[in-house]
Amino acid sequence: MRDVLAxxxxxxxxxxxxxxxxxxxxxxxxxxxxxxGDDRVAHADYVSTRAIAIAAPPECVWPWLVQVGRGRAGFYSDDLLDNGALPSAQHIEQGWQQLEIGQWVPMAERITPRTAFRVAAALPPYELLWSKPDSTWSWRLAPTEGGGTRLVTRIRARYDRRNLGSWLSSLVLLELGDYAMQRRMLLHLRDRAERQQTADASLEGL
Incomplete structure (x- = not known):
């Protein structure tokens, strides 16, 4: 609730x-x-490209992305809104690390082509693409000097103006909700990956 209010x-x-x-x-x-995925959604109404620097290598960031989803690790964002009030995972869960083309990335409890993405392409640990009929969500993990990662993510979405309910839902989710929630997701993902990197480095030093 605190994150939502903030x-x-x-x-x-x-x-x-x-x-x-x-x-x-x-x-x-x-x-x-x-x-x-840029070529999958023609004439997109909504295109966002956001990025963050992470002091951990791509192979440390990648597992956190692979396990994203409702009923899985959550979205590391406003859990009250996007994860049924369940807290997002604070650890990498090996049971969620299997990645297959076509597998669901649920956005809601009920999984349908409208409420869940599918894994459309992957190049571990550097590129990941989720897609739905009307949108794509892509990720690029670029190595940086010093062993870090530049994480870039893009959403492309087309609004269905033939369906009033779908159109209004898209407007609320993307035009009002997406910025705040994706910003928080990127910040929390960064914090988790950097914390994991620090813990791993400490173990290596023992």
């Missing part, structure tokens, strides 16, 4: 800061770069 100004202010938040943390080159 994000209320971001939810309400998202439409006013749309141009800025659609590229939160990303450089001009990252915004312009091609990412997996």
């Amino acid at each position: 994000d209320v100004p971001r939810f309400l202010g998202a439409p006013l800061a749309r141009r800025r938040h659609l590229r939160w943390g990303a450089t001009d080159d990252e915004v312009a770069a091609d990412l997996p």
Whole structure:
């Protein structure tokens, strides 16, 4: 609940800061770069490219992404809103590390093509693509000097204006909710990966 309340100004202010938040943390080159899945959603109504620097290598960040999903590790974001109030995982769970093309990445308790992504492509530990009929969510983990990762993520979505309910739902989820929740997801994912990297380094030093 605390995270949700802290994000209320971001939810309400998202439409006013749309141009800025659609590229939160990303450089001009990252915004312009091609990412997996860019060709899957033509004439997208919503395109965001966001990024964050993580002081851990891609192979340390990757397991946290693989286990994302409702009923799995959660989304490391506002758990009250996107994970049924269940806390997102604080550890890497080996039971969620299997990755297969076509497997579901649930966004809701009931899994349908509208409420869940599918794994569409993967190049461990550097690229991951989730897709639905109307949207894609791609990830790129680029190694940086010093053993870090530049994590870039992009959402491309097309609104279904023929279906009022679907259109309104997309507007609420993306135009109001996406910025605050994805920002928090990236920050929490960074914190988890860096904490894991520190713990692993400590064990190696024993």
